Amino acid sequence: MSDATNLRRQAVLLTGASRGLGRHTALRLARAGMRVALCARDRSALEGVAHEVEALGGEALVCPLDLRDAAQIDAAVTRTLDAFGRIDVLINNAGLGWYKPFTEWTREEIDTVLSVNLAGLIHLTHAVLPHMLERGSGYLVNVASDIGRRVIPNMAAYVAAKHGVVGFSGALLREVKDRGIRVSVLLPGIIDTYFGGGEEGSRDPSWSLHPADVAAVIETLLRQPPGLVLDEVTLHPLGQEF
Numbered sequence: 001m002s003d004a005t006n007l008r009r010q011a012v013l014l015t016g017a018s019r020g021l022g023r024h025t026a027l028r029l030a031r032a033g034m035r036v037a038l039c040a041r042d043r044s045a046l047e048g049v050a051h052e053v054e055a056l057g058g059e060a061l062v063c064p065l066d067l068r069d070a071a072q073i074d075a076a077v078t079r080t081l082d083a084f085g086r087i088d089v090l091i092n093n094a095g096l097g098w099y100k101p102f103t104e105w106t107r108e109e110i111d112t113v114l115s116v117n118l119a120g121l122i123h124l125t126h127a128v129l130p131h132m133l134e135r136g137s138g139y140l141v142n143v144a145s146d147i148g149r150r151v152i153p154n155m156a157a158y159v160a161a162k163h164g165v166v167g168f169s170g171a172l173l174r175e176v177k178d179r180g181i182r183v184s185v186l187l188p189g190i191i192d193t194y195f196g197g198g199e200e201g202s203r204d205p206s207w208s209l210h211p212a213d214v215a216a217v218i219e220t221l222l223r224q225p226p227g228l229v230l231d232e233v234t235l236h237p238l239g240q241e242f
């Protein structure tokens with residue numbers, strides 16, 4: 001692992017920062033000295049996370065964003081660039097899904113899963129990437145799921161979106177890697193968060209990952225030396241069937 005100080009003052013735009021894995025990632029990266037733009041829809045939850053970051057001596061920007069809205073995506077990028085002057089790292093973490101037979105999914109739920117988990121991630125990347133290319137460096141971390149590489153029933157639209165994230169990430173890496181940009185895609189198994197209407201702390205740790213441990217893996221990705229990328233990283237709790 002390279003110098004533990006090399007993330008200091010780097011600016012990260014993080015989606016899904018209001019709770020769950022995103023909140024733990026914000027706190028982890030703030031401890032490493034990064035400046036964090038906190039994006040999600042719930043402004044008051046973001047303000048709570050910002051206070052936690054500031055209590056650690058870190059710097060946070062509250063940046064409300066609904067990933068289904070292109071204008072809000074552009075506004076979040078502009079706001080982050082205005083505040084921090086740069087975006088070194090984009091972490092596309094926001095996501096949601098439900099577990100039920102496909103015919104019980106409403107059309108609105110299908111659209112939401114595809115637009116937040118896949119189209120929103122692609123549009124936000126499209127908005128940030130030109131600034132990274134201009135500077136000749138940058139790091140994109142896309143949070144997919146182990147379901148981005150395997151399939152399960154009752155989450156078909158979610159499976160489709162996460163397979164899309166894995167494909168997008170690998171294709172983009174090959175396009176931009178020679179211009180100083182790295183792309184990692186993370187494929188975690190079950191994480192103990194609010195996902196699917198759950199409550200953080202309610203899942204058995206024998207078959208669920210602690211979100212702080214997944215956040216630590218994200219920090220490890222960012223700390224790799226510039227010529228190395230962990231392009232696809234899968235992690236599971238040992239008690240999960242996979």
Ligand SMILES: NC(=O)c1ccc[n+]([C@@H]2O[C@H](COP(=O)([O-])OP(=O)(O)OC[C@H]3O[C@@H](n4cnc5c(N)ncnc54)[C@H](OP(=O)(O)O)[C@@H]3O)[C@@H](O)[C@H]2O)c1
Nearest residue numbers: 016018020021040041042066067094095190191193194195
């Ligand atoms: N938990 C698991 O078992 C698991 C396993 C594998 C992968 N993942 C992935 O891990 C990532 C983080 O999820 P999590 O487990 O931390 O779930 P979570 O606790 O429910 O957090 C989801 C985050 O996504 C944000 N979000 C939802 N809809 C949004 C929208 N329209 N626009 C912007 N942000 C939105 C939420 O904020 P607001 O509601 O405030 O907008 C929240 O911050 C997701 O991509 C998920 O698919 C989770």
